[in-house]
Amino acid sequence: MKFLLVSATVNEVAPLMELLGFEQRKDENFFACKYNNEDFDLIITGAGIMHTTYYLAKHLKKEKYSMVINLGIAGSFTKEIKPGTTVIVDEDVTADLGVETETSFLDIHDLKLIDKNKFPYTDGKFVNTTVINTPMLNSLKHAKGI
Numbered sequence: 001m002k003f004l005l006v007s008a009t010v011n012e013v014a015p016l017m018e019l020l021g022f023e024q025r026k027d028e029n030f031f032a033c034k035y036n037n038e039d040f041d042l043i044i045t046g047a048g049i050m051h052t053t054y055y056l057a058k059h060l061k062k063e064k065y066s067m068v069i070n071l072g073i074a075g076s077f078t079k080e081i082k083p084g085t086t087v088i089v090d091e092d093v094t095a096d097l098g099v100e101t102e103t104s105f106l107d108i109h110d111l112k113l114i115d116k117n118k119f120p121y122t123d124g125k126f127v128n129t130t131v132i133n134t135p136m137l138n139s140l141k142h143a144k145g146i
Helices: 010-020 049-060
Strands: 002-007 030-035 038-044 067-071 087-092 098-100 105-107 125-127 141-145
Touching: 002 010, 002 049, 010 030, 010 038, 010 067, 038 049, 049 067
Parallel strands: 002 038, 002 067, 087 141
Antiparallel strands: 030 038, 087 125, 098 105
16 A cells, blocks of 8 residues: 655654654655554645645655654644544544634635535535544544534
């Protein structure tokens, strides 16, 4: 299998890069390694949705992967999930894509700019339908993201 790891910054994945032995390849944003007979590529995209989308789309036009995993440090709105906890995000919403009125926030679905059930959305959410049956991943907490 061939895996692509995606991260906004090197600092967010530096310990993993060292552990797996990633080496820089092709350009300053692309790294690769072989670990347990599996191929891992890593791209560093820069912070934010725009950078991630650009670099990921550009890269996926050239390469095919069995799985793409987005890694990074994120915060939590609940104290149940401590900083540094690894989670699987089951669903995600674009919580800042819309307009703010005097009394509320209207997202792109409220504004009827995108139907809430048009691909890739399900009821206005990105739903993670990937099923991975490994003991390590099965032990992780599940969370919702924004």
